[in-house]
Amino acid sequence: MEFATxxxxxxxxxxxxxxGRLALLRKPDLLPLDAFYRAELPDxxxxxxxxxxxxxxxxxxxxxxxxxxxxxRPRLLDYVSSLDEASVESxxxxxxxxxxxxxxxxxxxxVLKGVGPATASAVLAAYxxxxxxxxxxxxxxxxxxxxxxxxxxxxxxxLSAIIRSDAIxxxxxxxxxxxxxxxxxxxxxYLAFAEKLQTKAKDLSAExxxxxxxxxxxxxxxxxxxxxLLKSPPKDDLEAGARKSIKRKRKF
Numbered sequence: 001m002e003f004a005t006x007x008x009x010x011x012x013x014x015x016x017x018x019x020g021r022l023a024l025l026r027k028p029d030l031l032p033l034d035a036f037y038r039a040e041l042p043d044x045x046x047x048x049x050x051x052x053x054x055x056x057x058x059x060x061x062x063x064x065x066x067x068x069x070x071x072x073r074p075r076l077l078d079y080v081s082s083l084d085e086a087s088v089e090s091x092x093x094x095x096x097x098x099x100x101x102x103x104x105x106x107x108x109x110x111v112l113k114g115v116g117p118a119t120a121s122a123v124l125a126a127y128x129x130x131x132x133x134x135x136x137x138x139x140x141x142x143x144x145x146x147x148x149x150x151x152x153x154x155x156x157x158x159l160s161a162i163i164r165s166d167a168i169x170x171x172x173x174x175x176x177x178x179x180x181x182x183x184x185x186x187x188x189x190y191l192a193f194a195e196k197l198q199t200k201a202k203d204l205s206a207e208x209x210x211x212x213x214x215x216x217x218x219x220x221x222x223x224x225x226x227x228x229l230l231k232s233p234p235k236d237d238l239e240a241g242a243r244k245s246i247k248r249k250r251k252f
Contacts, residue, residue, distance in 0.1 A: 001223040003143045003200070008207045014226070015211075015219040021226050022069070033065040037126060045096070045127045054092035054123060056085045063114075066122050069221075070137055079114025087112060092123060099124065100131045102194055106187055117190040129214035133197040135190050138224040139217050143196050 001014050022034055041062065045052045054062075063080045067073055095108035102124070109120035117135060124132035137145075197213040204211040211219075 008204055008209055011204055011219050014223045018218045018222040021222050024229055027068050030068045033068055036061055037065045041126045052096045053089045056088045059088050076114045096127055099128050116185050117187050118185050121190055125214050130212045133194055133213035133217040135193050136221055139220040142220045142224055
């Protein structure tokens with residue numbers, strides 16, 4: 001499903017498939033971590049109103065969820081584990097109070113070591129899913145980010161063409177496109193990301209089914225992961241398929 005798709009049915013179907021696709025990833029503790037992030041944590045934060053805050057153990061579990069659902073970066077978990085409890089509570093209280101000003105809210109959280117704009121967006125989305133979507137890699141690529149890997153590949157093509165001018169033809173427009181929208185974890189990038197998802201949520205909701213920016217993020221993530229699983233099934237599925245193939249051959 002492309003970001004530009006206007007078919008509300010397709011968006012609803014992709015959103016409904018979210019939990020099933022989480023399960024298909026077969027990552028330890030991902031399902032309970034997702035339940036904590038999407039159900040338990042928002043409830044805890046609302047109970048602390050009018051001055052909600054996040055505790056250090058909650059931030060650590062949120063980080064575990066983020067890393068489990070995406071790319072595992074253990075150093076980030078180490079940084080969060082070393083934070084002072086009072087600092088986490090104070091920074092998160094200021095961040096929630098700053099909403100709906102996303103720029104200020106994110107900036108209040110990124111003073112914490114190990115908490116960048118992406119993690120800050122996850123914190124804010126847990127409390128205000130109608131304002132702050134989580135900035136995931138999978139969704140970023142769907143709305144226009146180019147991966148650093150793709151940029152590196154484009155640079156390799158250029159170098160190859162320079163070294164061996166007759167070896168390869170480099171399309172200048174394709175090269176610039178590959179290099180022009182690199183994935184970044186910056187406040188500026190997040191604000192652009194959030195604006196796109198907020199606009200999409202508003203457009204989809206105009207059809208009668210309410211979507212929050214966080215719903216849009218999950219639907220796009222679900223679609224991206226679903227496509228990836230079709231192209232590259234989990235290792236267990238590949239092994240099972242190989243065993244079935246061997247059994248069929250033995251019958252002949």
